Amino acid sequence: xxxxxxKEWAVTCDALLAGEQVLIVRxxxxxxxxxxxxxxxxxxxxxxxxxxxxxxxxxxxxRFGDTLERREEPTALPLAGYAEIAESHPIxxxxxxxxxxxxHILSSSYARERLRWRPKQPLWAVVLRVWRLDPAPxxxxxxxxxxxxxxxxxxxxxxxxxxxxALDDDSFxxxxxxxRDALAIxxxx
Numbered sequence: 001x002x003x004x005x006x007k008e009w010a011v012t013c014d015a016l017l018a019g020e021q022v023l024i025v026r027x028x029x030x031x032x033x034x035x036x037x038x039x040x041x042x043x044x045x046x047x048x049x050x051x052x053x054x055x056x057x058x059x060x061x062x063r064f065g066d067t068l069e070r071r072e073e074p075t076a077l078p079l080a081g082y083a084e085i086a087e088s089h090p091i092x093x094x095x096x097x098x099x100x101x102x103x104h105i106l107s108s109s110y111a112r113e114r115l116r117w118r119p120k121q122p123l124w125a126v127v128l129r130v131w132r133l134d135p136a137p138x139x140x141x142x143x144x145x146x147x148x149x150x151x152x153x154x155x156x157x158x159x160x161x162x163x164x165x166a167l168d169d170d171s172f173x174x175x176x177x178x179x180r181d182a183l184a185i186x187x188x189x
Contacts, residue, residue, distance in 0.1 A: 003158040004039045004151050005079060005139075010046035011056055011064045015105045016130045017044075017081050019166045020060070022175040023103045025091070026124045027114050028150050034121045035150060037088055041160065043137075044081035044130070045145070045152060048073055055110040064105075073141065080136035082161050083128040086176055089183055090122035091115065099182040100125055103175075125183070127176050131163035 008016075008024060015021045028035030048070045053061050061068060091097050097115050101108050115123045137158060139145070145152050167175060 002156070003043060003154045003160070005043040005045035005154055006039075006083070007045045007047045007150055007152060009051040010048050010070065011051055011060070011067045012105065013044045013046040013081055014064050014067050015060065016083070016128060017132050017166050019171065020063075021104050022086075022127050022130070022167065022172065023100065023179055024126050024128060025097075025100075025104055025106060025111055025114065026126060026150065027117060027121060032149055034118070035124055037085060037124070037126065039151065041082070041084045042151075043079040043154065043158065043161075044083055045079065045139075046077070049148070055107055056105050057107050060105040073146075075141050077139045077141050078136035079139055079158075080133050081166075082131045082133055082163055085126060086129050086172075087127040087179070089125040089179075091125050092122050096183065097123065100179060103179055103182060125179065127179050129172060130166040131161070132166055133161050133163040137161065 012024060016024070026035050051068060053065075053068045056064070056068065091100070094112060094115065097111055098108075101111065104111070139154065139158075165172065
């Protein structure tokens, strides 16, 4: 069975690998009708397309400034992260999105913009358990990896890797609990 990779902004991949967040908020790419989660485990495919400093919260702009400055997609891409979906939650209203705002690096205004885009589709809050890969396998990026899509199939030779967790078990449990708590607070109000 082939391995897959999730295309995600490079700045978000960096935040995941640094243990700054465990949550991504996704609605899919322009080339997709809706976002789906068909792969429970996958490589992180950092992309520089569309990411801009003003779409990230101010406190993370300096921390991840080098990544945010890049615009060109590389022809050889190290895949330094591997992730497993721990939980996924559909977000359909602004109050639920506001409840998890402190748990990701995207600016509040950009997250709300994503929620409004294709309003019949939910915005997905996905909790990821992430591992750092060292050495990181390198993908020769080709035209089949291009475009605004979420998922890409990797060529033969990419196999389930071994790596070190971005967060230890207790820290990950705490971060996952924070997501649940935020959404439970929203559900009970």
